[in-house]
Amino acid sequence: MSFSVTVIVLFALLLLGYFVGRKRSIYVSKNNTKPLHSLPQYYGYLVALWSCLPALLVLLVWTALNSSVISSMTISYFPEQVQQLSKDDLSLLVNEIINLSESKEVLQDSMKQAVVSKYLHLVELSQQLKVGVVFILAFVGMFIGFRLIKPHTRARNLVEKLVRWTMVACASIAVLTTIGIVFSVVFEAHQFFKSVSISEFVFGAHWSPQGAIREGQVGGSGSFGALPLFVGTLLISFIALLIAVPLGLMSAIYLSEYATDKFRAFAKPMLEILAGIPTVVYGFFAALTVAPFIRDMGESLGLQPASESALAAGIVMGVMIIPFVSSLSDDIICAVPQAMRDGSYAMGATKSETIRQVIIPAALPGIVGGVLLAASRAIGETMIVVMAAGLFANLTLNPLQAVTTVTVQIVTLLTGDQEFDSPKTLAAFALGLGLFLTTLLLNTISLYMVRKYREQYE
């Protein structure tokens, strides 16, 4: 029985358990002087969960561990001298066995043939055992659940407790994923810093990650000064914020304070659609429309702009993050209590005086939070920069020059065929770590601001 069929049958048992449990509890409560603690459906849930959960857990664990247990057992079937081989060779051998077992050819090598047949037997056995154990557990569980239908069983509380643990499990999956990602990045970055010193990485002004293609190549050792990348990232993000903050804030103020309800109902979703446009679409908008426009403008002003420039990428990125600023600010401005507006109007303030002197100061921490969120979005953005800002690591603050960013370099480092232990590849993780720390800092600040803001009207 395959995995999916087993799960479907378990699900059917779940339903069965529910109805049986419910029926039984109704029967018990009718024929008992002492009433049941909970309503019938809670006993139904209890029986259903007992019949399904333990079995499902065992099924999952078994499936997860199956292949590794079977391979280690397969190794034990090899003759003594083969088992002396190195770990890598052994795992190659096991892979060979697995492949051979799928092809079902009769082999010349009698030793291998023997192992293959033993392996196939093992797989079969494991499969049968698994299904057997799972269903026995399901029925035992159902029986336990069934026996639990008694007046003093607090089914409702038990189900509630389980719901709580389910929530905990969901939350921990998200948290553990984050921790896992952080650890893998930190670990690989540590590998990288074994070959390149941290100070060279952080303060070095020259980025040229290409390693030697052949032995003894001149200038092929690669240099990993990430400063130009971080400067490029910050330059483009700064330009983006320069565009997005005034536009976003003004539109938020207009939408929340001046616009009629009708217009707001139409305009706010429109603005939010901006956030839904895939960044690659922004990317070709930047590369095909904005970058040439800036080049032409620059030339007509007598400047010498590069055809791909930080300015083009920054402007388009700025447009991209307008909805982050405007939508969040709009929500926050709307959250300023009407009483505060009334207070200001009652003092003889005009609408714009009220906005400038009462509403914006009250909403400011929240607005700053929104802006920082937009900033971390801009810093992490890749596609627009790949298409509009270029690949050349150039340490400059001139927005008309081509620059590159951390994210773009990560992409170029990891695409194509790479040795995974070369500094060139590992550099991507160091860059990722740097980027992660930057956005983490920004997010922490913005969360802190938002929280501070929340406490304000209480």
Add this chain to the structure above:
Amino acid sequence: MMNKRSEFDVEINDTKGTPFIDNAKISARNVEVFYEKKQAIFNTSIDIGKNQIVAMIGPSGCGKSTFLRCLNRMNDTIQSCQIRGEIKLDNEDIYARQQDPVLLRARVGMVFQKPNPFSKSIYDNVAYGAKLHGLTSNQVELDDLVEKSLMRAGLFNEVKDDLHKPGTGLSGGQQQRLCIARTIAIDPEVILMDEPTSALDPIATAVIEELMIELSKKYTIVIVTHSMQQAARVSQRTAYFHMGHLIEVNDTNTVFTNPEHQLTENYITGRFG
């Protein structure tokens, strides 16, 4: 049920008592207010005397707050609200075309049900109006004005060392007095109070009531309240509203001891409301 119905069917087209007086500070005539199609105030006429405290009482949703907000045109900020009739402040129609509602609100101040200090320092809360209207020409004058206003609102001694702490950090009663200080700092002629003590405890309420009596020497005060005891304690005249109609206006004493209208009597004796 039938009995109750007949109580509501009592003739309510004319306001009983003495709605009109000489030397009125504010005189409203035939005021009607609509929210979209729904009429909130019906044909209401009343005079409010200078340096008097007039209390407006009535069950929830009877229109007393709506009427109060007509007096400084706060209802203008609600898009769907329409006002008919005539309201005169010192014989000047406040709804006339040439009237600027913003300037009117500087003359007719308002204190709200829930204390609503701005999220600024205590000092800036009080200085807000003065800065808006350019009432002072230098920092010394402004400091002086802030101190005087807080003093008159009976708050100065409690906050004099904390003038630059946020006004939102004060207790409810202190916040409400801060809002009163803020209002009197721009020296209005009339102060409207919309249930100013309903969010406060009895001690803070007593402080504010004393303050109202003190302030009425200089200002005309209109107060909306749910507490009949409060109306009786502070006001000279009382107006009873019922379902958008002004039922009865008279000296507070008369209203509470000898009401003319059946509805007023029902309300003050606690039969409904």
